[in-house]
Amino acid sequence: xxxxxxxxxxxxxxxxxxxxxxxxxxxxxxxxxxxxxxxxxxxxxxxxxxxxxxxxxxxxxxxxxxxxxxxxxxxxxxxxxxxxxxxxxxxxxxxxxxxxxxxxxxxxxxxxxxxxxxxxxxxxxxxxxxxxxxxxxxxxxxxxxxxxxxxxxxxxxxxxxxxxxxxxxxxxxxxxxxxxxxxxxxxxx
Numbered sequence: 001x002x003x004x005x006x007x008x009x010x011x012x013x014x015x016x017x018x019x020x021x022x023x024x025x026x027x028x029x030x031x032x033x034x035x036x037x038x039x040x041x042x043x044x045x046x047x048x049x050x051x052x053x054x055x056x057x058x059x060x061x062x063x064x065x066x067x068x069x070x071x072x073x074x075x076x077x078x079x080x081x082x083x084x085x086x087x088x089x090x091x092x093x094x095x096x097x098x099x100x101x102x103x104x105x106x107x108x109x110x111x112x113x114x115x116x117x118x119x120x121x122x123x124x125x126x127x128x129x130x131x132x133x134x135x136x137x138x139x140x141x142x143x144x145x146x147x148x149x150x151x152x153x154x155x156x157x158x159x160x161x162x163x164x165x166x167x168x169x170x171x172x173x174x175x176x177x178x179x180x181x182x183x184x185x186x187x188x189x
Contacts, residue, residue, distance in 0.1 A: 057171050
């Protein structure tokens with residue numbers, strides 16, 4: 001099987017995952033929560049996983065620049081596994097817990113005028129980071145998967161070109177995942 005055929009083999013799956021995963025995550029916020037499970041320990045854990053993903057991504061770039069292809073490949077597989085682990089924990093937390101609002105000082109699930117005024121400058125920054133994080137986390141799914149498939153198919157020229165786009169976006173998503181957690185953590189109930 002040549003490079004093009006290997007890539008075509010995964011194209012429909014990548015497109016399907018790129019549509020299904022964001023829709024599934026978005027649907028979490030409209031479904032009733034599963035009662036009785038306390039998974040409040042997960043946010044700091046999945047924030048740490050995001051931080052580890054960022055470190056692994058940087059190490060993978062260092063490895064490939066040092067022409068250590070196998071180490072690079074293993075690190076990229078690790079980054080993908082970490083991202084999947086993050087997604088699983090994120091989903092588990094959000095199907096069992098109400099959404100935490102930035103600035104909800106009394107933890108009542110609402111942001112009243114007094115609370116909004118108290119955190120106003122931070123709230124705007126938080127929302128900018130959160131929205132960019134969410135939008136780019138949607139975009140990164142097909143970018144990572146297509147970049148990975150090009151690499152395992154041996155299409156290294158296309159892999160390198162796409163990786164130059166994928167890497168900074170994935171790194172941004174991983175880092176802002178940590179930043180979002182640090183900013184929202186004081187408001188967990």
